[in-house]
Amino acid sequence: MFHNANLLNLIDGIPHAVILVDKNLNVSRMNRRAEALTGRSNDEAAGVQADYILRSNLHPFADSFRAVLQEKKMVAHEGNILDRNRKIIPVRFTISPLESHSADLLGVMVVIEDLSFAPYLQEKGAGLDGFEGVISLSPKMQDVNEQIPIFAGTDASVLIYGETGTGKGFVAEKIHQASKRSGYPFIKVNCGALPEQMLESELFGHAQGAFPGADHKRPGMFRLADRGTIFFTEIGDLPLSLQVKLLTVLDDGEFSALGSTKKVAMNARIIAATSMDLKAMIAEGQFREDLFYRLNVLRLHLPPLRERAEDIPLLIDHFVKSLSTGNLAPHFERKALQVLKDYSFPGNVRELRNILEHAVTLSLGETVKYEHLPEYLTQGNEAERYASSWGAKKGQERRTADGETTGGATKWDDVEKEMIIEALRKSRGKRSEAAKMLGWARSTLYRKLKHHGI
Amino acid sequence: MKIMIAIFRNDVAPRFDLTVEAVFVQLENGSIIGEPRELLLSEPSGDELCGLAVSEAADLVICGGIDEVHYEYLNWKKIRIIDGIIGPYQEALELLLQDRLAPNAIMPGAVSS
Structure with missing residues (x-):
C-alpha cells in the first residue's frame, strides 16, 4: 500500500516528519525527515509497529491510531519523542485518516512537528526571520551576532573556531535555523566519538550486507541531512582516511554508501567546528590542507568567556532563570557572585552553566550562597x-x-x-x-x- | 554476567524512561542460569530503572530508546548498554547468547510480513 509515486513525492516535500501507518498500525512509509528523526530507514521500519519506531511518550500510541481509524477524523496531540541522538524532543502529532478513491480506509498519516524552538522564539520575541542572537553585550560577540544572519544567507561552508564550551554547536544551529534550510534536518556529527569504520558507515550509510552485522541498509548522515545542514563537531578529530573521503564528497557533490556503487547527490550545507589549531595540524601532517581550504570559506571565531567577562552577569541571569523550577529565580549572594566574576572559566559557557546548575540545585530555590558553589571554586585543590x-x-x-x-x-x-x-x-x-x-x-x-x- | 532488559509485555520496551517492567537474566558461559526474574515498578521511571540496574548489579542493560541522561548515568556506573532494540525480548536474548546483538537491531519477530 501507499506506493503511489505522487503521494511519496508529496510527503517528501513536507517540511515535517511524516509516517504513513497501515490499518494494522505498522509503518508503511516514512519521509526523509522522519528517517532523520527516528534514525530508521524506510527498509528497516517497514512492517514494524509504529509505536516502536516513534518512541513517543503517548505510548501506546496505537490507541490514538485506532480512534482515528474508527472515527475517520483528524486528531492532534502534543507530546514528545525520543530521537536518534537520544534526545527527547517536544512535538505536535497530527494524525489523519487516509482513504482511497473509493473511500476505503488505508491507514493513517502521522505528521510530527518539532516544537523544540517554538517556546524559545515566543519568549524571545524573535524577529520575522526567527533569528535571535547569542546573549551578549561584548563587542566581540556582537560581531558574531552580526555575522550569523549573513552566513545564514549563503550556502558556503563555515568553519567555527573556539575553545571547548564556547558554544560552537549552538552557533552552528543558529546559522541553520536562520537559513533557508531551517525546515530540514540539522545533523550533528561528532567526529571523535566513533571508531573510523563506524564513522564512515555513520556518515555515508551502508548497503545491506556491506559488512558482518549489516542486516539492513542504513542511511548515513549525509542522506539524513538532505536539504538541511550537516555539522561536524571537532573536525580535527576526523581520521585522515575520512578526510580524503569527505573532500571527495565536497568536490564531487555526491557520495555512495558503504558496499554500494550507487552515487547519491549530496545536498547539505557544511558547517565544521574545531578547538584545535588546524594550521599546526596541517604542518604536522595530521590534517589535509585541501580540506582545510574547502571548509574554511567563511570563518567565525567564538571568543572564550574570559575575553567577554562583561557577559558573565548576563549569562548568570539567563541560566539561573532557565534552571529555576519556581516562579522566582534565586538571587546571588555578593560573595558567591564575586567568586564567579574572578574565575577564569577554562570550560567557558558550558562550565558556567554547569556551575550554576550545581549552585541552584543546592540552594533549593533560596539565595545562592558561597557554600553552594562547587568545592573546586571555593576550596580548589x-x-x-x-x-x-x-x-x-x-x-x-x-x-x-x-x-x-x-x-x-x-x-x-x-x-x-x-x-x-x-x-x-x-x-x-x-x-x-x-x-x-x-x-x-x-x-x-x-x-x-x-x-x-x- | 547479569542482564537487565527493560520490557513492555513480551517486547523490549520502546522507551526506557517510560518503562515499568524489567526482567533480570543471569548468564554464565553463554547459557542462562536459573529462571529469569521480572520486577515491576510502581510507575514508569527511568531513574528507578537505573537504580534497579545498579542495586541488582547488572553488567548489561538491553533496552529500546534511552535518553541521554540515563544512558550517560549507566555508562558512568560502568554498565554496558545495548539500546535501540525493537522486538520480542526473548529473541534479543537469543541473539545476545550468540554474541550477535548489536545496538539498533530489529528482531525478526517485530516485523509483520
Missing part, C-alpha cells in the same frame, strides 16, 4: 586550580590558523598530563606527595601515570 589557570594561560598563547587567539584549545587529557608533571616536579618526584597535591588517591595517580605513559 591544587589539581583543579592548576588546570584552571593552565587553561587560561595556554589560552592566551594559542593562536588559530588565521592568527586569531582561540584560548585554551586543549584537551583535558593534555591538561591532566601537564598538571601531573607539574605536581611531580613540585614534589621532587615523590608520588604520594604529588597525589596529595592533586587531591587524588595514590592509586588514582598510579593509574593516570600509566595512562599518560609518564
Whole structure:
C-alpha cells in the first residue's frame, strides 16, 4: 500500500516528519525527515509497529491510531519523542485518516512537528526571520551576532573556531535555523566519538550486507541531512582516511554508501567546528590542507568567556532563570557572585552553566550562597586550580590558523598530563606527595601515570 | 554476567524512561542460569530503572530508546548498554547468547510480513 509515486513525492516535500501507518498500525512509509528523526530507514521500519519506531511518550500510541481509524477524523496531540541522538524532543502529532478513491480506509498519516524552538522564539520575541542572537553585550560577540544572519544567507561552508564550551554547536544551529534550510534536518556529527569504520558507515550509510552485522541498509548522515545542514563537531578529530573521503564528497557533490556503487547527490550545507589549531595540524601532517581550504570559506571565531567577562552577569541571569523550577529565580549572594566574576572559566559557557546548575540545585530555590558553589571554586585543590589557570594561560598563547587567539584549545587529557608533571616536579618526584597535591588517591595517580605513559 | 532488559509485555520496551517492567537474566558461559526474574515498578521511571540496574548489579542493560541522561548515568556506573532494540525480548536474548546483538537491531519477530 501507499506506493503511489505522487503521494511519496508529496510527503517528501513536507517540511515535517511524516509516517504513513497501515490499518494494522505498522509503518508503511516514512519521509526523509522522519528517517532523520527516528534514525530508521524506510527498509528497516517497514512492517514494524509504529509505536516502536516513534518512541513517543503517548505510548501506546496505537490507541490514538485506532480512534482515528474508527472515527475517520483528524486528531492532534502534543507530546514528545525520543530521537536518534537520544534526545527527547517536544512535538505536535497530527494524525489523519487516509482513504482511497473509493473511500476505503488505508491507514493513517502521522505528521510530527518539532516544537523544540517554538517556546524559545515566543519568549524571545524573535524577529520575522526567527533569528535571535547569542546573549551578549561584548563587542566581540556582537560581531558574531552580526555575522550569523549573513552566513545564514549563503550556502558556503563555515568553519567555527573556539575553545571547548564556547558554544560552537549552538552557533552552528543558529546559522541553520536562520537559513533557508531551517525546515530540514540539522545533523550533528561528532567526529571523535566513533571508531573510523563506524564513522564512515555513520556518515555515508551502508548497503545491506556491506559488512558482518549489516542486516539492513542504513542511511548515513549525509542522506539524513538532505536539504538541511550537516555539522561536524571537532573536525580535527576526523581520521585522515575520512578526510580524503569527505573532500571527495565536497568536490564531487555526491557520495555512495558503504558496499554500494550507487552515487547519491549530496545536498547539505557544511558547517565544521574545531578547538584545535588546524594550521599546526596541517604542518604536522595530521590534517589535509585541501580540506582545510574547502571548509574554511567563511570563518567565525567564538571568543572564550574570559575575553567577554562583561557577559558573565548576563549569562548568570539567563541560566539561573532557565534552571529555576519556581516562579522566582534565586538571587546571588555578593560573595558567591564575586567568586564567579574572578574565575577564569577554562570550560567557558558550558562550565558556567554547569556551575550554576550545581549552585541552584543546592540552594533549593533560596539565595545562592558561597557554600553552594562547587568545592573546586571555593576550596580548589591544587589539581583543579592548576588546570584552571593552565587553561587560561595556554589560552592566551594559542593562536588559530588565521592568527586569531582561540584560548585554551586543549584537551583535558593534555591538561591532566601537564598538571601531573607539574605536581611531580613540585614534589621532587615523590608520588604520594604529588597525589596529595592533586587531591587524588595514590592509586588514582598510579593509574593516570600509566595512562599518560609518564 | 547479569542482564537487565527493560520490557513492555513480551517486547523490549520502546522507551526506557517510560518503562515499568524489567526482567533480570543471569548468564554464565553463554547459557542462562536459573529462571529469569521480572520486577515491576510502581510507575514508569527511568531513574528507578537505573537504580534497579545498579542495586541488582547488572553488567548489561538491553533496552529500546534511552535518553541521554540515563544512558550517560549507566555508562558512568560502568554498565554496558545495548539500546535501540525493537522486538520480542526473548529473541534479543537469543541473539545476545550468540554474541550477535548489536545496538539498533530489529528482531525478526517485530516485523509483520
